[in-house]
Amino acid sequence: MSVTILAIESSCDETAAAVCTDGVILSNIIAAQSVHEKYGGVVPELASRAHMQNIVPVVDQAIKAANISLQELNAIAFTQAPGLIGSLLVGTQFAKSLSLSLNIPLIGVHHMQAHVLANLIPEKRPSFPFLCLTVSGGHTQIVIAKSALELEVIGETIDDAAGEAFDKTAKLLGLPYPGGPLIDQYAKLGDPLKFKFAEPQIPELNFSFSGLKTSVLYFLQKQTPEFISENRNDLCASIQYTIVQILIKKLIKAVNQTNVKQICIAGGVSANSGLRSALIDLGQKKGWSVYIPDFSYCTDNAAMIAITGYHKYLHHQFVPLSINPSARAEW
Ligand code: KG4
Numbered sequence: 001m002s003v004t005i006l007a008i009e010s011s012c013d014e015t016a017a018a019v020c021t022d023g024v025i026l027s028n029i030i031a032a033q034s035v036h037e038k039y040g041g042v043v044p045e046l047a048s049r050a051h052m053q054n055i056v057p058v059v060d061q062a063i064k065a066a067n068i069s070l071q072e073l074n075a076i077a078f079t080q081a082p083g084l085i086g087s088l089l090v091g092t093q094f095a096k097s098l099s100l101s102l103n104i105p106l107i108g109v110h111h112m113q114a115h116v117l118a119n120l121i122p123e124k125r126p127s128f129p130f131l132c133l134t135v136s137g138g139h140t141q142i143v144i145a146k147s148a149l150e151l152e153v154i155g156e157t158i159d160d161a162a163g164e165a166f167d168k169t170a171k172l173l174g175l176p177y178p179g180g181p182l183i184d185q186y187a188k189l190g191d192p193l194k195f196k197f198a199e200p201q202i203p204e205l206n207f208s209f210s211g212l213k214t215s216v217l218y219f220l221q222k223q224t225p226e227f228i229s230e231n232r233n234d235l236c237a238s239i240q241y242t243i244v245q246i247l248i249k250k251l252i253k254a255v256n257q258t259n260v261k262q263i264c265i266a267g268g269v270s271a272n273s274g275l276r277s278a279l280i281d282l283g284q285k286k287g288w289s290v291y292i293p294d295f296s297y298c299t300d301n302a303a304m305i306a307i308t309g310y311h312k313y314l315h316h317q318f319v320p321l322s323i324n325p326s327a328r329a330e331w
């Protein structure tokens with residue numbers, strides 16, 4: 001018997017729904033929320049309201065694009081944690097109602113586990129065990145995956161996430177939110193070694209980005225606006241280079257410690273061209289197998305919730321209707 005799952009993701013500012021059958025993604029729909037642009041960051045209350053408006057049409061589109069009927073669904077998976085609580089509540093309540101009305105099981109998914117398992121979506125996928133560097137706007141982690149459901153965080157940030165480091169330094173340069181993609185774009189035209197910014201010395205496999213942010217701030221405070229605009233490309237290239245170095249050095253350490261050479265990346269920052277090319281180069285130099293999912297599976301999406309839901313379904317990991325979402329949750 002085949003297993004068809006509808007997945008809902010609403011942890012932050014994207015309302016997303018996807019359908020998968022036996023681990024193959026049939027549809028992956030996403031509604032981004034433009035309402036936050038003018039505030040320079042996500043406004044939680046506005047995000048919840050936009051989820052309320054988007055959820056029915058997004059789920060409807062996901063079902064239609066998958067060319068299935070609701071009656072063919074075997075389970076509903078949803079992002080249970082972590083995220084903005086009001087946003088999570090919208091997806092959770094919707095998933096609960098649908099599971100109740102269709103009388104099918106409910107699967108709660110941890111958003112960060114789903115980012116890692118997005119690497120199981122493409123046909124070319126890693127074998128277990130693999131390491132995953134998850135770099136998003138909210139998290140920076142190195143995870144070892146021993147199986148689809150045995151994931152362990154072996155390193156993480158002690159302050160800002162890598163995405164925040166991009167966005168906050170971009171803001172210091174006067175770039176709009178989210179600045180990560182813009183830094184990437186300008187970095188392509190600049191010299192990564194022109195300016196030197198602080199690289200933290202943090203023990204073990206943990207990360208820190210606050211020192212980099214402060215060193216960029218102090219450097220820019222001494223410059224004129226003309227200097228900043230004239231050197232924009234070199235500043236972006238140098239900032240990006242430093243962030244990528246911080247990430248790559250810890251990844252090399254993780255490989256040396258675990259002797260695992262199947263390497264994946266996940267999260268919005270894995271779209272960064274500097275990080276991608278550094279990983280591909282390292283893979284060639286060190287004999288790692290590097291897996292980089294499609295960008296649409298790297299940023300927040302429901303396909304990753306669907307694939308995680310599928311593996312949980314196979315292991316009968318269901319949650320009761322009394323389940324609550326959680327803004328912060330260990331895994
Ligand atoms: O995973 P994601 O879509 O959302 C969550 O935070 O969960 O990640 C968003 C982050 C933002 O900080 C954004 O600036 C960053 O990913 N980002 C990038 C690039 N594309 C997105 N950072 C650097 N270079 C990029 N090309």
Ligand code: ZN
Pocket residue numbers: 111115136267268299300
């Ligand atoms: Zn995410």
